[in-house]
Amino acid sequence: MADIKADATHQQSLTVTETGVQEEEKPKLNKTKRVASLDIFRGLTVALMVFVDDVGEDWPMIGHAPWNGCNLADFVMPFFLFIVGMAIALALKRIPNWLMAIKKVILRTLKLLFWGLLLQGGFSHAPDELTYGVDMKKIRWCGILQRIALAYLVVALIEISTIRAQPKDLSPSRFSIFKLYCWQWLVGACVLIVYLAVIYGTYVPDWQFTVHNVDSADFGKILTVACNVRGKLDPPCNAVGYIDREVLGINHMYQHPAWKRSKACTKQSPYKGPFWIDAPSWCWAPFEPEGILSSISAILSTIIGVHFGHVLIHMKGHSSRLTHWVAMGFALLILGITLHFTDAIPLNKQLYTFSYVCVTSGAAALVFSAFYILVDIWKLKYLFLPLEWIGMNAMLVYVMAAEGIFAGFINGWYYDDPHNTLVYWIQKHIFIGVWHSRRVGILLYVIFAEILFWGIVSGILHWLGIYWKL
Secondary structure, eight states, X not given: OTTHHHHHHHGGGEEEOTTOOEEXXXXXXXXXXXXXXXXXHHHHHHHHHHHHHXXXXXXXXXXXXXXXXXXXXXXXXXXXXXXXXXXXXXXXXXXXXXXXXXXXXXXXXXXXXXXXHHHHSSSBOTTXXXXXXXXXXXXXXXXXXXXXXXXXXXXXXXXXXXXXXSXXXXXXXXXXXXXXXXXXXXXXXXXXXHXXXXXXXXXXXXEEEEOOOTTSTTTTOEEEEOOOEESOOSSSSOHHXXXXXXXXXXXXXXXXXXXGXXXXXXXXXXXXXXXXXXXXXXXXXXXXXXXXXXXXXXXXXXHHHHHHHHHHHHOOSHHHHHHHHHHHHHHHHHHHHHHHHTTSSOOOTTXXXXXXXXXXXXXXXXXXXXXXXXXXXXXXXXXXXXXXXXXXXXXXXXXXXXXXXXXXXXXXXXXXXXXXXXXXXXXXXXXXXXHTOHHHHHHHIIIIIIIIHHHHHHHXXXXXXXXXXX
16 A cells, blocks of 8 residues: 555654664664564554455455445555654654655655556456556546555645744643644644535535446446435435546546445345345446545544654653553544444545544554554564564555555466466465365465465565665
């Protein structure tokens, strides 16, 4: 996903001394080391993405929620954005050259956009379809890396423009760190106000689309979705989808949204399956889960991550950092869950609602805090070495494993039949056949033949000093 490896490189000049104070590395001074918990958290997030992508179809409680709700897969994107935010704070703590920093940020953003279009725009059909190329009339403009590029660009530029005005020492006041970086929170408040105003204030008219799914009896027909409403958060008539249809064009949106597994569409919900005979027309329609308005809301996750990076920089001891992180993590969790269960604002990844931002950012805060305790305080890093290696070469693992490029290459070498490949043989005979269960076999295949495999590969590359940097 995301500025994944770019963020890893951000950390390279930042270390934690034995007293716990964040400092820049200086040659020939006391030996220092990286904040290993951030590498491990990044590695966990990449591994989690591989896991949910390849297991979610057989285990729907692991895959994305069809609409409202929050499954395991729905934590991946906010975790990445949280990590991006922390890395921004660490990388830009001291800026030797203001213009050089802006240049690097813009260049990295362009790289992310390029890889995002290449990997998720439709050009690559890995791992199962042995074809490539995309009809430019149907290219998907948005995606995971594109969303992270936007959040990274906005938050990094804010950090660059305000960091020189910040004092080096933090006052003893409990809320001084919030005052110190008030501009970031002001931008976050503006983002939230704009998002809420647009999502609840935009009028959504009726809309039409052409059915491109060959499995539909309505293939080739133009269907109409009745809306004529304002402020709705249901699948067919929300402002997020409306803005994407108007700006991006409906042919340039994601063609397989999770809502196709909702109860309104399929009798086998939350699994994939044939639609009801009287399923509403929007079940066949595209929807962009990484669209324009939801990506603007996603900036909030990165701003929260930046704040946690600021805490790491300015607070001098482990206990003060953990107290702040854990308290804020629980506060965000409670706020998000309250908004969801009071029906004020539902948890929804595809709309990237405010309650979703709170719950997922709170979870990220607590998971990172746990790694910080285990790794940077209790020195148990060796327990998580595969995750650390993945985190240090995250872009490689994302492209090769999460996007299926390596599996697509392996599948390109088959015997007699395109489905008779090494990947298929390993799945069938070593995992599924042994356990006599596709669900359990695929689960173990992903853990051992994908995640652990790429952990070992990343470890070898780390030993050789080879990293894929953006």
